[in-house]
Amino acid sequence: MIRNRQVSPVEVVGAALARIERSQPTLNAFITVAAEPAMAAAREAEAAITHGYRLGPLHGVPVAVKDLVPTSGIRTTWGSLIFKDHVPDTDAEVVARLKRAGAIVVGKTTTPEFGQQCLTEAPLFGRTRNAWVADRSSGGSSGGSAVAVAAGLVPIAVATDGGGSTRIPAACNGVVGFKQGLGLVPQEYAQDGFGNISYITPMTRTVYDTALMLEVMAGPDSRDPLSVARGKPNFVTAANAEEPLTSLRVCWRARLGNSAVAREVLSACESALSALAGLGAEITELSAPFENPERVWSVVNGAYRLAQFGHHLQEHREIMCPTFVRQMDRISGCSAAELYDAMFQRTRLYRQVQSWFEACDIVATPTLSRSAVPIDQDFFGPIDIDGEPVENIRAGWYPYTMPFNLTGNPAISLPAGFDSAGLPLAIQLIAPIGADAALLRAAAAFERACP
Incomplete structure (x- = not known):
């Protein structure tokens, strides 16, 4: 609509x-x-259209950026x-890159302090x-970022994912959350370029928009160093492919080290798997070994994070988020030997997960074991699943996301309906390393079948 001048960048950005x-005041996103x-950039974008300049694929599109990602001239806290x-x-x-493609940054979205929890809250x-x-x-x-996209404040947003931080809120808010494979999108400011577990990711309402963001x-x-040897497939072509999924082998796994999953989550995922089967995919159960990575993750x-931010504790402890401080x-007593033992276990986990794909092309799991938790959920307290208390919010609510930050596999959370309280539910699809485009193709096919 911007390209054919049905609407101007000034109007679009102004509306956002x-x-x-x-x-x-209500959402606080x-x-x-x-x-x-943003308005200055919108006026420049409008002038570029008027003068017939070459336009990028995101020309005039408002984008929000998570406040962990540096932005020139815009506060990053x-x-x-x-x-x-x-x-x-x-x-x-x-x-x-997004700016060069024509996107216009309208602001910075909320994040818990240093992105270090699954609930978006902080003293700031x-x-x-x-x-x-x-x-x-x-x-x-x-x-x-998830709320900004879900509420229609912006069409696309930049997120990050260090253990599920894109996929968890995407599932909670009914949008598409994609964590690409390791190294596909560069993170040039990461302090550990070789052992990084965090990803800069797209957050969108549709798989096509995710593909378009990834193209950029x-x-x-x-x-x-993790990005230099990675190729760049055509993600938009993959998302637009409409061939049946007749050769796709999908293995379903309802649990990853956890015991409790809400009945409505399982029902929604079963319906999603039926939709994939209707598209031609072969659905089987995955019973391969899985070494619970809870300790290695911790x-x-x-x-x-302690190496990154721990030096602030002595001087600023009183103004820091109590959850982060705790x-x-x-972790402050962890030894070097314990750290390296965890790194060795990470490698074992990687090899274990890659072996899953000898029998299938995609692994499917719930994204979360239940829908969004209460706004005042205690990070260190139990969560409720079908009326039963479940300890450890990480291991109990989102055991499905963190393993693939450690292994580097691409994973996507897709909306899969709603529970009886009107809250979104989601299914997660995981692919082999290097199969990001194939994962988007399958996700787009599912989205078309279950709009």
Whole structure:
């Protein structure tokens, strides 16, 4: 519509900013709204159309960026009071690529402090509410990006995923959350370029929009050693392919180290699998061995974050999120031997998961064991699944997401209906490393069958 001048970038960006302003008191999806620079960029985008300049694939499209990702001239706080006035002078490479493609950054979305929990809340901004039901959590840590997309504040957003931080809030808010394979999208500012477990990701309402964002975001960067050898398939072509899935082998696994799954989640996933079968896919159960990575995750992720941010504890403990402080205190006694033992287990997990794909092309799981938890959920308390308390929110609610940050496999969360409370439910599809485009093809086919 922008290209054929049915609507102007100024109108589109102005409408997005107006929606953000109206929604902010209720949803609280943004930490910073960049109204002035966004409107200036929109006017430049309109002038480019008027003068007949070459337009990028995202020309004039508003985009929100999670506040863990640096943005030049726009405040980047990492969700922390420590950095409440921090304004970077350079963009992350992903943001720079989106801008070169014509996208216009309208603001920074909420994240828990340093992205270190699955509930989007922090002393800096408060709580971000679910886009569907106000007394439920948005999930996290990319809760602001998911809510911004789900509520129609922006059509696309940049998120991150360090253990499920894209897929968890996508599932909670009924949008598409894609975690690409390791190295596909560069993260040039990652402090550990070789052992990174966090990904910069797209957050969208449709698989096609995810593919379009990946076309722009993906590609090597010499500053990220994991990205330099990665090819770049045509994601849009994959998402647009409408061939039947007759050769696709899908293996279903209802649990990954957890015991409890809500009945409505299982029912929604069974319906989703039936839809895939109707498209020609062969559905079987996956019973291959799985070494529960709870301990390896706690050590690898905890030690990584402690090295990144632990030095702030001595001076700023009183203004930091109590949840983050407690997590850092827990890991502070970890030894070097324990860390390397966890890294060895990570390698074993990688090899174990890759062996699954000898029998199938895609593994399917729930994204979460239940729908969005209450807005005041205690991060260290039990969650409720079908009336029963389940300890450990990470192992009990989202055991399905974190393993694939450790292994590097691409994974996507897709909307799969609603529960009886009107909350979104989701199914997760996981593919072999290097099969990102094939995963998008299957996801798009499912989306067309279950719009």
